[in-house]
Amino acid sequence: xxxxxxxxxxxxxxKPSVGWQVSDFKELKEYQDLFFFLVWRDIKVIYAQTIFGFxxxxxxxxxxxxxxxxxxxxxxxxxxxxxxxxxxxTLGVIPWTYMSQAMTGASQSLVSGKSMLGxxxxxxxxxxxxxxxxxxxxxxxSMGIVVCVLLYFRVSPTWNLAYxxxxxxxxxxxxxxxxxWFSSLALRFRDVRFIMQFLMQMLMYSAPIVYSASSIPxxxxxxxxxxxxxGVIEGYRACLLGLPIQWIYIWPGMIIAVIIFISGAIYFKxxxxxxxxxx
Amino acid sequence: xxxxxxxxxxENVSKCYRIGLKEExxxxxxxxxxxxxxxxxxxxxxYRSLYRFDDAVSSTDSNxxxxxxxxxxxxxxxxxxxxxxxxxxxxxxxxGAGKSTILKILSKIxxxxxxxxxxxxxxxxxxxxGTGFHPELTGRENVYLNGTVLGMKKKEIERKFDAIVDFSGxxxxxxxxxxxxxxxxxxxxxxxxxxxxxxxxxIIDEVLAVxxxxxxxxxxxxxxxxxxxxxxxxxxSHNMGAIAELCSRVIWLEGGRxxxxxxxxxVVMQYLSSSEEKVGCWSMKPDKVLPNHLxxxxxxxxxxxxxxxxxxxxxxxxxxxxxxxxxxxDKVRELGVYFWIRDSFGNVILISNDNDGSPHSEGLRGPGIxxxxxxxxxxTLKPGRYFVGVGITGRPQGDVQDExxxxxxxxxSDVGYPxxxxxxxxxxxxxxxxxxxxEQEVAGGSSRLGGYSLLS
Numbered sequence: 057x058x059x060x061x062x063x064x065x066x067x068x069x070x071k072p073s074v075g076w077q078v079s080d081f082k083e084l085k086e087y088q089d090l091f092f093f094l095v096w097r098d099i100k101v102i103y104a105q106t107i108f109g110f111x112x113x114x115x116x117x118x119x120x121x122x123x124x125x126x127x128x129x130x131x132x133x134x135x136x137x138x139x140x141x142x143x144x145x146t147l148g149v150i151p152w153t154y155m156s157q158a159m160t161g162a163s164q165s166l167v168s169g170k171s172m173l174g175x176x177x178x179x180x181x182x183x184x185x186x187x188x189x190x191x192x193x194x195x196x197x198s199m200g201i202v203v204c205v206l207l208y209f210r211v212s213p214t215w216n217l218a219y220x221x222x223x224x225x226x227x228x229x230x231x232x233x234x235x236x237w238f239s240s241l242a243l244r245f246r247d248v249r250f251i252m253q254f255l256m257q258m259l260m261y262s263a264p265i266v267y268s269a270s271s272i273p274x275x276x277x278x279x280x281x282x283x284x285x286x287g288v289i290e291g292y293r294a295c296l297l298g299l300p301i302q303w304i305y306i307w308p309g310m311i312i313a314v315i316i317f318i319s320g321a322i323y324f325k326x327x328x329x330x331x332x333x334x335x
Numbered sequence: 336x337x338x339x340x341x342x343x344x345x346e347n348v349s350k351c352y353r354i355g356l357k358e359e360x361x362x363x364x365x366x367x368x369x370x371x372x373x374x375x376x377x378x379x380x381x382y383r384s385l386y387r388f389d390d391a392v393s394s395t396d397s398n399x400x401x402x403x404x405x406x407x408x409x410x411x412x413x414x415x416x417x418x419x420x421x422x423x424x425x426x427x428x429x430x431g432a433g434k435s436t437i438l439k440i441l442s443k444i445x446x447x448x449x450x451x452x453x454x455x456x457x458x459x460x461x462x463x464x465g466t467g468f469h470p471e472l473t474g475r476e477n478v479y480l481n482g483t484v485l486g487m488k489k490k491e492i493e494r495k496f497d498a499i500v501d502f503s504g505x506x507x508x509x510x511x512x513x514x515x516x517x518x519x520x521x522x523x524x525x526x527x528x529x530x531x532x533x534x535x536x537x538i539i540d541e542v543l544a545v546x547x548x549x550x551x552x553x554x555x556x557x558x559x560x561x562x563x564x565x566x567x568x569x570x571x572s573h574n575m576g577a578i579a580e581l582c583s584r585v586i587w588l589e590g591g592r593x594x595x596x597x598x599x600x601x602v603v604m605q606y607l608s609s610s611e612e613k614v615g616c617w618s619m620k621p622d623k624v625l626p627n628h629l630x631x632x633x634x635x636x637x638x639x640x641x642x643x644x645x646x647x648x649x650x651x652x653x654x655x656x657x658x659x660x661x662x663x664x665d666k667v668r669e670l671g672v673y674f675w676i677r678d679s680f681g682n683v684i685l686i687s688n689d690n691d692g693s694p695h696s697e698g699l700r701g702p703g704i705x706x707x708x709x710x711x712x713x714x715t716l717k718p719g720r721y722f723v724g725v726g727i728t729g730r731p732q733g734d735v736q737d738e739x740x741x742x743x744x745x746x747x748s749d750v751g752y753p754x755x756x757x758x759x760x761x762x763x764x765x766x767x768x769x770x771x772x773x774e775q776e777v778a779g780g781s782s783r784l785g786g787y788s789l790l791s
Contacts, residue, residue: 070443070452090483097469097480104471104512175463176484177443244382330386332445333352 072329084179091182098190113194117153118201121145128266136268139297146205147293148265151227154195155285156256158228161187162235163252167242170335180328181321184235188228206296214298223291229313230284236320240327244334264289269305277305284309284316341455342536342567343418343441348450349591350411350436353385388448410436411447412591418569420456420535423562425582425599426571427606432588434571435540438462441569442538456535456567459486463540465525470514474505474524477513481528495531502553503527523550530557536567552756555581575603576718576749600650600750607748608648615645617725617742629667629734633704634660635674635725637745640710647745651752654713655745659689659725662704667729670700672707677741679720682760688728715763718749 084091103109121142128134129141136144162184166173169183242248263285272280281287287309294301361367370377388407411433418424426434439445440452442460467484468477478499482492492499500506503524505516513521539558559581562568572578578585578599585602587595595602618634625631639646640654649655659672671690677683689707723745726738749755754762 066455066457068443068454068458070440070446070454072446072448072451087483089487089489092489093480093483097472097476100476101469101471172467172484174439174444175466176460178484178486244385245379329446332439334382334385 087178087182090178091186094182094186095189099193110197113197117149117198121149124266134267135271137270140209143205143209146202147296148289150198150202151288151292152265154191155227155231158188158191158231159234160252161191162231163238163242163248166239174332174335180331184239188232211297216295216298220295223288223295226310226313227288229317233316233320236324240324243331259285278308281305282308282312284313340420341417342420344453345414345416346450348411348414348440348447348452351388351448352408352410354406354408409591414593416586418567420567421565422584423568423582425578425585427578427585428588433591434588438538438540438571458536458538459532459534460538461529464522464529468513468525471512473512474509478528481525485532499527499531502530526554538569540571541573579603579750603750604648614743615647629665630661630663630670630727630729632661632725632727632737637743649747650750651747652713655711656708658706658708660706661727663700663702665702667735670729672727674723674725677722715761716747717762718747718752720744720746
């Protein structure tokens, strides 16, 4: 191998197993164009041959917000710490919609792309990652609802907005970690698809989307906030409404999100080599 | 680049797969209920076993016993070969011989269970035409998507875009979603993208078996130009003509092992004669012999032109021989043995009788055992499969007449066949005489022959 005169020559060694290692970033960079086109394909295809097109990205969360406002705000009259219910639920539903769609989509990304997996090589990581990014477009569009609601209630921006990128990253990191774990698992055990359905239900009711986190007794608040989704939603509300950010209830979730993501990446890489054989 | 540099080195590669495990069948409701309760654990073990081979492959040494547990299938067994830069290697073998598996390993899609592969240079693989094509996207968008899937950069595709569109011939439909394309158009567009890959090493599975004859010719042309550019190509195909024409070397896989490695025409001929149910000999079953016949057929064989070995695959320029053995018990008038050849469409190509030259050879053959051998002309039968029937005739007919249809078959391989896709039942070399009558001015003198349109 050392005898090659051509310094540019690349040598690929294909061996039975790779063992434990983190992702090959150099290789991922090689495939950035493919990543770009896959994201773009997902975006183009999702609303193909629909009448309303991207308006669906608004309708979906909008209907949910209205239903929640009527049922939980007006009928059940859940406490929201004095925030108008529609404002309260909008800031919960919009990030949650992204996270649930991204988690479900990323988990199924390898299974739904399995015909491609068996025919060509590319870093498999591209599949779940491209799903995360393509779902972001819906999120950006539906942020229009957030802006409208904020304007309607004349909420003025505060310096808290500076923390918004942090919660945005956290919002992407959670489905990334879950997607990495479950996309690889889903190839082997198709049970994942059914698990995702009730997992989403459970996650939604375990996070402060329709109710306020302050209604959780203080003794359990830290344990409660181990759920990273709690941190994201509390964070969005605090940033956009200018409320004090209760970091004590956000750190635990952040650490958990990072752990899920890193372990997911390692697990994904570890199982990458056997994906095609178990399709 | 030096021609003796190694491009691909395959070292003792083995690959095993788990094949379907049997489902249990229960004869009572109780048993099936218990089995239903136990099924999660059983299913977990079953699906887990798809990627765990601890039970099957405990030893990692190279002298593995490939015969252990019955649900493990070894697609490749200690396969080893080397490929030098610029070589065009053809891989042949029956279905299930491991051809696709080795290509999948070489293209990094799957990993070997044992052994390793070294690839020197940038490689692209083409195991399927149009991987990643999405029906909702337009032709233009799919060119970009498919190009990047195959490993091209966006800039590279932009640069080659016009050439790709030109090659595909679907300019008019570039902005139409591919779902509205005919399947032929989709394939043409997909192949056009693939044809513009420029890797150092190209790995191709049976992808030329798509499209119409004209398009296939275009693909083969592209393939041979790639091969001539000095790139390393690995090529799996069932089209023996293409293999023999394009490759500089052929390996033949059988049951996951290397069976033969050598010059294309040699390996292809060996492979062809081993495959299919070719029958090069026939003999009369004793109970079928009619006792009152005065003469009867005993055996027939198809022989190679040189020597008297039984052969069933011939090159276009070889002369197959048909040998018929028969016994004459008493004098028969106008005795003759004959054979006839049909092609695979059922057309009778020819009939030949050994008394054709002298029909009234009355009394010429006394009692005894005879051999009649006929040499078929070379350069006449088109590549394909032929069926041979044999018969015997004489007078009075009732005492002799007997014939056996399609008892043997042989094939003419397309290795070295010069007239690809020329129409006609046979394609003989005929004698032509070209004379110049008188000098004429060039303008009016060229005669156009109508028959040319039938030539390739």
